Amino acid sequence: MLNITRQGVYYKNNAFVPVQDGPAAGLPSRSEAKKGTMAWSILEAHNTSGSMDSLAIKFDAMASHDITYVGIIQTARASGMKEFPLPYVLTNCHNSLCAVGGTINEDDHVFGLSAAKKYGGEFVPAHQSVIHSYMRERYAAPGRMILGSDSHTRYGAYGTMAIG
Structure with missing residues (x-):
């Protein structure tokens, strides 16, 4: 069966858990969760501005x-x-x-x-x-x-x- 999810989810304990805007069920908030992604870590490592709200990217x-x-x-x-x-x-x-x-x-x-x-x-x-x-x-x-x-x-x- 295919389920359509129209919101962000975490995968925890073999199940998809909806993302909450506040801490729930031991999960980070949405704003904290994005900081744990590969994309965030690459952008952060390549940002020369000092602010993740105003990126100045250097490429390899x-x-x-x-x-x-x-x-x-x-x-x-x-x-x-x-x-x-x-x-x-x-x-x-x-x-x-x-x-x-x-x-x-x-x-x-x-x-x-x-x-x-x-x-x-x-x-x-x-x-x-x-x-x-x-x-x-x-x-x-x-x-x-x-x-x-x-x-x-x-x-x-x-x-x-x-x-x-």
Whole structure:
């Protein structure tokens, strides 16, 4: 049988117990319970503001692929960037030297390689790896935080908070 629960629950003694706003049945309050989650501990460890109400997050690594990295790097350069502030992986797994809309985009790859050399990033050549596989194998680990430039950067199964 399937039961739909429209409120938060704890799992205790082989049963789901509804979350209460105050201490009940030896369970923490809702506001205390969230502090015991993996997400809270990762955010807290990566917050530089000193306040969990106003986060200022530092990431362990970031990644982008050949559809997005040209614009990202050009924006960073225009903002005065002199080097990548953390490990930055540039993969070439989306427009891999093929005709897309009648254009050949090897110039994007040359730009990515030169930017990685100039600013200190990691360049993954075309046909070597997909952004997600590379980041999972190289940077995802429990308690880490990764920023990616696409909508499906996620490594929660590894205990990594990744935002894309």
